[in-house]
Structures are given as structure tokens and as C-alpha cells.
Amino acid sequence: MNMMDPNMTAAPAPLYAKRTAVLPKRVDGPFRRFKWLVMAVCLAVYWGTPWFRWDRGPHAPHQAVLIDLAHRRFYMFAIEIWPQEFYFVAGMLIMAGIGLFLVTSAVGRAWCGYACPQTVWTDLYQHVDRLIDGDRNAQLRLNAAPWTPAKFARRMFKWSVYLGIAFVTGGAWIFYFADAPTLQREFWTGTAAPVAYASTGILTFTTFWLGGFMREQVCIYMCPWPRIQTAMLDENSLTVTYKHWRGEPRGSLKEAKGAANPLGDCIDCKQCVAVCPTGIDIREGPQIGCITCALCVDACDKAMASVGRPRGLIDYCTLIDAEREIKGEAVRPVRKVLLRPRLIAYFAVWGGIGLSLLFLLGARERLTLSVARERNPEFVQLSGGAVRNAFTLALRNMEDRPRTLRIAAEGLPGAALYTDDMAPGAARATIDVAVPADSTAKVRLYAVVPAAHARQQDFTLQAAPLDHEGRPVRRETHFAAPESEHEEHEEHE
Amino acid sequence: MTHDSSHHGKVIDHATGTAKVGHEWDGIEELDTPLPRWWLWTFYASIAFALVYVVLYPAIPMLHSASTGTLGWTSRGALAGDLAHEKAEHQAVRNAIAATPIEALAANPSLQRAAIEGGRAAFKVNCVQCHGAGAAGAKGYPNLNDDDWLWGGDLDTIQQTLINGIRYPGNDQTRSSLMPSFGRDGILTAAQVQDVVSHVRVISKQDPASAASARGAVLFANNCAVCHGANGEGNRSVGAPRLSDKIWLYGGDRAALTNTVTNAHAGVMPAWTGRLDPVTIKMLAVYVHSLGGGEAAPAPAPAAPATPAAGAAQ
Numbered sequence: 141m142n143m144m145d146p147n148m149t150a151a152p153a154p155l156y157a158k159r160t161a162v163l164p165k166r167v168d169g170p171f172r173r174f175k176w177l178v179m180a181v182c183l184a185v186y187w188g189t190p191w192f193r194w195d196r197g198p199h200a201p202h203q204a205v206l207i208d209l210a211h212r213r214f215y216m217f218a219i220e221i222w223p224q225e226f227y228f229v230a231g232m233l234i235m236a237g238i239g240l241f242l243v244t245s246a247v248g249r250a251w252c253g254y255a256c257p258q259t260v261w262t263d264l265y266q267h268v269d270r271l272i273d274g275d276r277n278a279q280l281r282l283n284a285a286p287w288t289p290a291k292f293a294r295r296m297f298k299w300s301v302y303l304g305i306a307f308v309t310g311g312a313w314i315f316y317f318a319d320a321p322t323l324q325r326e327f328w329t330g331t332a333a334p335v336a337y338a339s340t341g342i343l344t345f346t347t348f349w350l351g352g353f354m355r356e357q358v359c360i361y362m363c364p365w366p367r368i369q370t371a372m373l374d375e376n377s378l379t380v381t382y383k384h385w386r387g388e389p390r391g392s393l394k395e396a397k398g399a400a401n402p403l404g405d406c407i408d409c410k411q412c413v414a415v416c417p418t419g420i421d422i423r424e425g426p427q428i429g430c431i432t433c434a435l436c437v438d439a440c441d442k443a444m445a446s447v448g449r450p451r452g453l454i455d456y457c458t459l460i461d462a463e464r465e466i467k468g469e470a471v472r473p474v475r476k477v478l479l480r481p482r483l484i485a486y487f488a489v490w491g492g493i494g495l496s497l498l499f500l501l502g503a504r505e506r507l508t509l510s511v512a513r514e515r516n517p518e519f520v521q522l523s524g525g526a527v528r529n530a531f532t533l534a535l536r537n538m539e540d541r542p543r544t545l546r547i548a549a550e551g552l553p554g555a556a557l558y559t560d561d562m563a564p565g566a567a568r569a570t571i572d573v574a575v576p577a578d579s580t581a582k583v584r585l586y587a588v589v590p591a592a593h594a595r596q597q598d599f600t601l602q603a604a605p606l607d608h609e610g611r612p613v614r615r616e617t618h619f620a621a622p623e624s625e626h627e628e629h630e631e632h633e
Numbered sequence: 634m635t636h637d638s639s640h641h642g643k644v645i646d647h648a649t650g651t652a653k654v655g656h657e658w659d660g661i662e663e664l665d666t667p668l669p670r671w672w673l674w675t676f677y678a679s680i681a682f683a684l685v686y687v688v689l690y691p692a693i694p695m696l697h698s699a700s701t702g703t704l705g706w707t708s709r710g711a712l713a714g715d716l717a718h719e720k721a722e723h724q725a726v727r728n729a730i731a732a733t734p735i736e737a738l739a740a741n742p743s744l745q746r747a748a749i750e751g752g753r754a755a756f757k758v759n760c761v762q763c764h765g766a767g768a769a770g771a772k773g774y775p776n777l778n779d780d781d782w783l784w785g786g787d788l789d790t791i792q793q794t795l796i797n798g799i800r801y802p803g804n805d806q807t808r809s810s811l812m813p814s815f816g817r818d819g820i821l822t823a824a825q826v827q828d829v830v831s832h833v834r835v836i837s838k839q840d841p842a843s844a845a846s847a848r849g850a851v852l853f854a855n856n857c858a859v860c861h862g863a864n865g866e867g868n869r870s871v872g873a874p875r876l877s878d879k880i881w882l883y884g885g886d887r888a889a890l891t892n893t894v895t896n897a898h899a900g901v902m903p904a905w906t907g908r909l910d911p912v913t914i915k916m917l918a919v920y921v922h923s924l925g926g927g928e929a930a931p932a933p934a935p936a937a938p939a940t941p942a943a944g945a946a947q
Contacts, residue, residue, distance in 0.1 A: 157667035357669060424648045516767030520925065523781040523878030530778075530925060563929060564780065586925055591879075 161283055162356055162419035164266055165276035165411070169438025178254045179263055187308075190315035194218075199540040199577035207317050213578075219501065220578075222538060231497045235490055240365075241372060242486040246478060248378040248456075249369050253433035256365075258358050259417075261309065261351035265302060266417060272298045276414055302352040303344070309351075310343030356418035359431055366428050374459075376477055380432045381457035382412075382423045385466045390423075393447065405453050409443050412436035412454055422454055432456075506538040507545075509603045509613040518620040525591030527621045533583040535603055537575040545603040547571045549587055552599040552619055560584045572606065587619065594621045727751075727912045735788045735915055736930050745919065752920025755913045759905070768924055773883060773900055778924045781880045783872045784808050786928035792918035798904030799872070807904055810871040815856065816895025823895075825852055830890040836865040836877045837885060 192204035194217055201208065206215040214221040214229065221228050243250055252259060272294065273279045285291055314336045315323060326332035327340075350358055359366060373379065387406030396403045406423070413421045415436060420429040422436050434456065441451040461471045514530035522528055537543050548570045549555040556567035560583070567588055575581040585601075597619050604612035643652035646664055654663040686692065691707070693700040726747045730738070738745045756768065763774045770776035775783060784794050794808060801807040815821040821829065825848075832849030834840035854863065860873035867875030874882060882900075883893050905914050921927075 154667045156670045156673050158670045357671075361669060361672075427649075514767075516765075517769030517776070517778055520769070520776065520778040521879055522779055523875065523880050525879045528779075528925060560923065564925070 159357065160419065162417065163269065163276045163279040163283070164417045164419075164435070165414040165439075166270055167411075167415040167435050167439045167442070169435075169441060171434035171438050175254055175263065175433060175435070179260050182255060182257075182260050183264075187312050190312070190320040196220075197540045201319055203319055205316065206319070209317060220538065222536070225504065228497060228501065231493055235493050235497075238486060238490045238493070242483065242490055244369055244372050245374070245377060245482055245486060248373060248380075249366070249430070249432040250378075252359065252366065252369070252431035256431075258350065258363070259431060259433070261305075261347060262355045262358075262417060264305065265351045265355070268298065268301050268305070272301065299352070302348055306344045306348035306351065307340070309347040310345075311340045313343050314339050356429065359418060360429050366431075370428060374482075376458050376460060376480060376482075378432070378456045378458055378477075379426050380422055380430055380434055380437065380454065381462055382406075382425070382454050383452070383457070383462070383465065384423070384425075387423070387453050405444070405449050407443065407447055411439040411443050415439040505613065507543070507603075507605065507610060507613055508534075508536045508538075509601065509615050510534045510536075511601050511615040511617045513617055513620075519622070521622065522588065525594070526588050527591070527594035528586055528588045529619050531585045531587065531601065531617065533581075533585050533601070533603075535573060535575050535581045535583065537577065537579060537581070540577050542574065542577045544572055544574045544606045546606055547573060547583070547585065548602050548604070550600040550602050550614075552587065552589060552597065553593045554590045555593075555599075555619075556588045558586050558588075564588075573603075589619060589621070596621055596623075723751075730915060731912045735792055735918060738788075738919060748916045748919040749923050751913070752916035752918070752923075755909065755917050756920055759909065760917070763902075768921065773898065775882060775900075776880070777921050778926055779880060780926040780928075781875065781878060782869065782926070782928070783874055783882075785869050785931075786922070786926055787930045788918055788922050788927070789930060791921050791927075792915060794902070795914050795918055796904065796906045799902040800899055801901060801904045804904040804906075808872055810860070810873065811899055812860070812873075812897040814895065814897040816891075817897075821852065821856070821894070825849075826891060826894045829853055829857065829894055830887060833865065833876050833890055833894075834885075834887070837879075838877075839885060 189205050190203065193202050194204040194215070195202060196215070200213075200220070201215065203215065204217050206213075208215065212223045219228075240251055269279060273282050282291060282294070311327070314327075314332075318333075318336070323332060323336065327336060354362075384404075387404045389401075389403050390406035390408045391399060391403040392408050396407075412423065413419075413436075415438070416422070417433060417435065418429045418431060420427060422430060437452075437454050437456070440454040444451050444453055457465075457471075458477060461477075464471060510533070512532040512534075514532065518529070520528040520530075533547070535545055537545075547557065549557060556569065557571050558564055558567035559571060559573075562571075564586070567586070571585070573581055573583055598616060599619055600614050600616055602612050602614050643655065643665065645652055646662075649664060652665045654665045656663055687700075688702070689704045689706075690702040691699040692702065726744070729744055730748050730751075733741065733744060738748055756764075757766070760768070764770050764777055765774070768777040780786070782790075784790060784799070797804050797806040797808065799808045800810075813820055815829070816823060816826045828845045828849035829852050830849070831840065831843060831845035832847075832853045835842050835846040835849075840846070853861075853865075857865075860868055860871050861876055862868055862873075865876030867873050867877075874880075879885075881889070883889055883898055905917075909917070
């Protein structure tokens, strides 16, 4: 954001402007402490999750959260998701999306202010700045100072720390996709997959660049979410609000003494601007640069306390409550702000999807059969008059133990079955297929029906586990045959 | 990089101190916030990238082609490179298939799977024109899925048929036989042809026996049985189809049979040796054998025709 002097009236604005470095001042207060807590939790979850172990028996990996792209499996604690069950992941993503709507209509841009990775890492890097270069004023002085060897050394040191954090951040990502301890060993011995090094390199660079240098510009120029949110915010959304009706006309204590009329509460100490991580002046009103982190609330409360005025000149406030306050009416209780139809609707949709997913999770089959009927040719006339159809069966055993399934054709009289691995002469009424643990067995199945029964008919393929645990799985399918035995038709060989 | 004079005298937004662009829609106005300067740098960097790209890669359209670029890159060349790379990737598997006798492939499931898939791909390029995408054949072109084989259905026999072709001129090992045109060449009269057809309809269990078929039986024994067998069971050594089954290459109805006996048929398949490399031919044989009608290798001597699936279905 380019802040021009408000007193200027008619000068030409430049087309392009150099970014003004944002060097937020250290601040303490309840919101800052809450932000610390959220940062600690987010970073702990991000760095810690891949290292949780989870015993899944001898046939599956022992990592609690694992996106196993190579084997097309997604493990999340007790839940294992196969590719065809991806709707669970889609459902969780939809919940995350609607959750953002829900949070936005309840508490405004809380995601931006506290939990967004860009916010968390920018915050982390700004702490690094303050630790190495000192607080805001020291940083301003250093920025303006000429490039002496000392400044150069200090900058190199700081950027090395940036790079270290970026590397740890980018490097942690890959542990979600493979067994973390193994991958770490491979990573350091140079034997990990190239994609692991490439991912680490790319994410190290993006963290270094976006967190270390781009910072608030990501939120202001690059991120679509602030635009979506400005469309989603309404008069009931919590925004960080400068209560201008209380603060204006602003003026320092000295100016207040000499003023003809009494001034407002704002002492124009500019602490709200100094602590802002995106470098805006909240007193200009709601704006796209405000991520509602409420650090200015902490700063202003401190300033108000030091001059003996009540806190909350800058505070979370909805537009409706702002108008009530201006009119001198009481602010509505939180309960009333939260229990409004829009929020209840969002919550109902969000919770409904969550409950459906839980229900589906409990009801899903761990043994499935799918049947693809061969259509080219639909049927094969055999020399003895019998007719053969071919099917491709996918038997999915999603449990962590091997199972043997007995395949039978129900409702297909006289049918003899054989597979690719068998001689046609060994065809029989049922076939046993061993399916290894946590895997899919693909079987090409031939069904031969003698001439007497060879006609178009529907039937059911059944796969019954020989351990008799759980129901057999069934699939309706179709047996194709020549139109009629009596009609003249051409069968070629 | 400044506005021209016509932009002077802009209205300044009170809250931000930024000039307004001057448009208004229902009271909504636009601030003339300057773009960040790095954005401009990114733009210049893109231009620099484009200039380098134009020099290195084909870019400028000319009358008949485009400028070639100093790297000499072409999309055809890239495709050729990709294909060569794929071929090199497959070479180890192809070598292994080449080194394994065709009957021994089944003992190595992954190699057999690779051979079947390789054969499937080659079939789609070379064979579907006659045998169809599903290998189900057409009139005059055998269905390769069934259990009826003109020349034999074990791996080695299929491979030999592929290598040397059927009635293919210029290959002295090609499978060869010629049925006389009994009607056209006057060996049988039109009435006799009808009698033979009646007999064939009887032995294929399509019609009940009749006086005509009885006359035909004698004619059949004298003229046809030498190749097709006394009971029409066929003979693979000369590619004579079995006439007693349900499978017809040119049709089993009266008109089709009359045409066949009158004019005879002699289908041709090219010899694939020389057109395809030996490994591809081997993979094609394995693929065709895997379509459901493949037979086991015969015991020492050429075995009698076996129809196990049909037996199972009785």
C-alpha cells in the first residue's frame, strides 16, 4: 500500500511505487498472546504430525497420517482411504471450504489473522527480524544505513536464518508422503527419490521468498481469499474497527490542550500503525490490507491505559453494533450476533456433511467387487455350441489381512467358470481367488454356458469370503448370447 | 512513469489520500493505487524471457515454416526422442522375452503379462484391420477368441502361423492349401452341390437327414473327406475347417454353403516375418493365445483336436 499525504490535493499519482518496508513494532497483549498460541499449535501440528506412529499390523505402513501416492492410499489414524473413496477427502475439503465461510461470517477474517500459513510464517520471520535487528526503530535505522560490511554481515546472517527456517518448513512437507524416519535417513544419505529433493527445494524457496520478503504483499496483491471475504462479510461480521465516533477529532495531548473544542480519544500516537504486520492505518476504515489480527487492538489498549482512557478505541466490532454505539445504544450480546440464520445455515451444512461422512465411514464395505463385461466381442460362439462371455473382475480386499474369495455365477444355469490362469478344460462352477491383504486382485473370468441355456440373460456374480466373516459381495451383470438358436445367423471362424 | 497532464486535478479520497480514477458506478469509485514496482520488474523479466525464448526456440512464423531457434528443438524431434527413450526402457523386457522360449513364458507371470500387453498394442496396429479390435473377426476373417482353430491353437503353432502367414505369396513356408471350386470348375453339377450342402447341414446338426443329404454323403466321402475328414471333423495340417461344429468362417446357411462349395474360399494372411521383429511376433502369439481359446502345447505328436471348453459345457 502506498500511503500518500492526505493533505495533498492534486498531484499526479505515480503508476508504480516502491514497496514501503513493513517493520512492525513488538507488542504485547491478549491478542498477541493468542496469536502466539495459534502459531505454536499450527507449527507443532505441521512439524509433528508425520512423526506420529500408528500400528496397522504387518500389511500396512505405521505412520498415523500418510498420503501414500505411490500405492494410492491415504492413511489418517484409524481411517484408510482408497482412491475410489476419494469422496471422503473431497468431503473434508468441502467442509474446510464451508468452515471458512462459517468462520468468516462468525468472526470475520480470523483465518487471515491467525491461522493462514502465510500469516504464521510471516509472523515467525518478523520475530526473527526483531531478534536479530532489534525492534522497529532499530530496523528502520538499519534499513536507511549505508551498506557497510557490518550491515552486510548482519543481513547475510539474518537471511541464513530465513533460509534455515524455510528449509525446515519445505523439508517437513515431504514426510507426509512417505515413511518419515526412513525418508529422513534416505534424504541425508542422498538416496531419497528426486521428487523429495525437488519438493524440498521448491517449498524452501517459496517459504524463503513469500515469508521472508513478499509478506503482506501476498495478502494484498496475490491471494484471492481477501477478495472472496470482502464479498462474504456483512453488517454482522466481526471486523477490527477504529471507533472514529469516539476517537475523532484526533490529536496529541499537547494539541488537545490548545484546542478550542474538546478532541476525541485518539491521541494520534500511531502505535496501531507501528505494530501492524501489513503496514496499514486501521483508522482509515475497513480495508483489504487488514487481516484482523487485532495487534493494533493490543497496542491501542496499552496507549489508552497510559493516558487513563477506557480500552477498546480500536476493537472487534460489527457494523450494526458500530451504528448502535454511535446512536448511544447498547451493544448486542455475542449470543445474538452468533445465532443468526446465515450462521445456523452454514453450520447445518457443515455439520450435515460431517455427519454424512462419519456415517459413510462406518457403513462402507471393506470388500468390494466390480465387474466389467467384455463388449468386444460380446460373446464367443464355441464349436460345441456353448457360448462364452468374458468379464474382468476387480476384487478389492481393503482389510489388512489376506482373504480367499469363492466366485460363483448365480442364476446362470450350467455355467462353468475359468480364469486366465487356468486351462479351459478345468472350468467349474466356482473358483477360489486369493486376494492379498490391502490390495486388489484383477481376474479375467470366462463363463461358458452350454447350448441349451445359452441365451441373453441377467445374472449375478458373487464373491463370498471363505472365512465367512461378513456378507458375500454381489454384482448384477449380463450374459450375452446369439439372438436365437433357431434363427439363421452367421457365426464366423 | 507519471500520469500525463489530463490526470492532474484528480479528486483525492479523503480516507486514504489516494487519487480516484474518476469512474463511478452507483456510488462505487476506484482508487488509483500505484502498482508495486516489483510487478513492473516481473513484467520486464517476462519480456527478457520471451526474447531469450525467441532466440532459442522456433518462434517467428515465416512463409513456409517458422524460425528454427538456436537449440534446434522441434516437436517431431522431441517425439522421436520420447519414443526412443520408451523403446530403450522396454528393451530389457523385450530381451527377456526374446530369450525365453514361448512355452516357458507362462512360468514367469510378469514377463507373460508384459508379452500379452505388448501383443495387445501390436495387434491394435497390425491386426485389427481384418480381425477386428476385439479379435472377433468378420466374415472370412477368423474369430481368435473361440476354441476353433484352422491351423492349431497352441503357442508355437500360432507363432508359426504369424511368422509365415497363410497362402502368402513369396513365403515358401507359408501355410498353404487350396479347396477346389467344385461348382465353378464343373467338378460337381449344381444339383450335386446342393446335395453336398444338404449333407453338411446334416453333419452340422442344422437340418435333419433327407434323401438329398444321403446323396450328398456319398459325394462328400469322394470329394471332401480327404481334407475335411469322413465326418467333417476337419484337418489342421491343411487348414481344413471342421464342418461339424457351430462355427462358420463364411456362413453355415444354405446360400453361404452353396457359394463356398461352388466357388471355394482361400483366405490370405501376410507373413509377418520381415514386417515385425521376432519379439513382437512372439508377443502377438502370446496375446492371441490369451484371448480365451488358447490350447496347451500338443504332446509329442500333433495331437487330435481338443475342445476342452466345449467339453466342460456339455
